[in-house]
Amino acid sequence: MFPKCFNCSSNLSLSWFLGAFIWTEHRCVKCNQLHAFTYWRGFYAALTGAGVVLIPLLLEGVIASYGVRLLFSSTVLFALLSIIPGQHKLSSNKDIGVK
Numbered sequence: 459m460f461p462k463c464f465n466c467s468s469n470l471s472l473s474w475f476l477g478a479f480i481w482t483e484h485r486c487v488k489c490n491q492l493h494a495f496t497y498w499r500g501f502y503a504a505l506t507g508a509g510v511v512l513i514p515l516l517l518e519g520v521i522a523s524y525g526v527r528l529l530f531s532s533t534v535l536f537a538l539l540s541i542i543p544g545q546h547k548l549s550s551n552k553d554i555g556v557k
Contacts, residue, residue, distance in 0.1 A: 460472065460475075460540060460541065461475045461540070461545070461546060463486040463488065463489060463491060463493070464491070464493075464547075464548050465486065465489045465491040465548065466486065466488050466489040466491070468486060468487070468488045468489070470484060470486065470493060470546070471484060472540065475540060475545075475546070476536055476539065476540060478495075480495045480497075480499055480500045480503070481495075482495070483549055483551065491548060492548070492549040492551055493546050493547070493548060493549060494546065494547060494548075494549040494551075495545060495546050495547075496544060496545055496546060496547050498544055498545055499545040499546065502539055502542055502545060503539070506535045506536065506538075506539050509531060509535045510528070510531055510532050510535055513527075513531035513535070514527035514528045514530075514531050517530070517531070
């Protein structure tokens with residue numbers, strides 16, 4: 459399940475969902491509703507970061523190339539990060555605060 463807007467069910471930007479910091483908010487393109495990350499997002503992102511570092515070391519005997527191990531583990535972990543529910547919520551702020 460890729461991230462969807464809770465208000466209009468349109469897809470949210472995957473680049474925001476996978477690459478933004480936990481304090482970053484995103485506005486839905488269709489309904490203009492503001493979304494924010496939950497604290498679970500920080501927990502899952504920390505696990506993903508630790509996995510990207512540790513899993514290539516564990517796969518050393520299976521896959522010879524470090525680059526392939528890193529690419530494989532990153533792809534699998536970021537795919538899992540994108541489908542875990544409960545990582546974003548509707549924000550109570552109506553204004554992003556950009557000046």
